Amino acid sequence: MSTERSMKSLNHDDAMKLRQADTQLLYEDIERFLRKAVPLSGIPLTILKGQLNRVASPKPPFILLQVVYEKSLSLNETRYTSRYKIMRDYSECAIQMDFYGSDTIASQKMAKSFLVRFNDPWASEQFERYGHAIAPLYCQTITLKGYVTGERQFADRSTLQAYFSLSPEFGVSQDSAINLRMV
Numbered sequence: 001m002s003t004e005r006s007m008k009s010l011n012h013d014d015a016m017k018l019r020q021a022d023t024q025l026l027y028e029d030i031e032r033f034l035r036k037a038v039p040l041s042g043i044p045l046t047i048l049k050g051q052l053n054r055v056a057s058p059k060p061p062f063i064l065l066q067v068v069y070e071k072s073l074s075l076n077e078t079r080y081t082s083r084y085k086i087m088r089d090y091s092e093c094a095i096q097m098d099f100y101g102s103d104t105i106a107s108q109k110m111a112k113s114f115l116v117r118f119n120d121p122w123a124s125e126q127f128e129r130y131g132h133a134i135a136p137l138y139c140q141t142i143t144l145k146g147y148v149t150g151e152r153q154f155a156d157r158s159t160l161q162a163y164f165s166l167s168p169e170f171g172v173s174q175d176s177a178i179n180l181r182m183v
Contacts, residue, residue: 018086
């Protein structure tokens with residue numbers, strides 16, 4: 001027994017209704033969260049999304065975000081509507097976060113501020129408000145790692161890894177069940 005059906009990609013309007021998640025949206029949502037979770041009154045904070053080659057580091061304090069990996073957690077979940085086949089992917093994404101401190105705020109203080117708020121249910125509420133298929137999972141221990149600047153001076157850096165659940169939806173339109181033929 002086989003089923004014959006024609007499938008084509010969803011048009012742009014239909015795709016906008018699907019739950020979305022990718023690394024660009026993840027970077028944007030993390031930046032929004034960091035601005036709330038690491039409050040610095042009167043101190044400008046730069047957040048770099050992804051490593052930029054051949055670009056000088058900004059003046060501290062700043063935070064560097066870098067995707068470490070994205071791995072599938074399970075097989076896709078599939079559901080059907082009267083016109084579409086919708087597939088949801090479940091994956092875990094690890095982000096390394098490097099906090100660079102300055103004379104006005106230590107890197108460990110920024111990292112700890114993030115860690116405490118990220119591991120609280122408040123983080124889930126914030127990410128849900130952003131409207132993407134992204135949810136915080138957990139955050140690992142802070143590691144203090146100094147680094148040497150271009151001027152050969154030791155500087156303040158703390159790192160940690162934060163883990164997120166991504167569950168974007170992908171869809172294809174399909175002809176009505178009237179066109180199905182059993183052979």
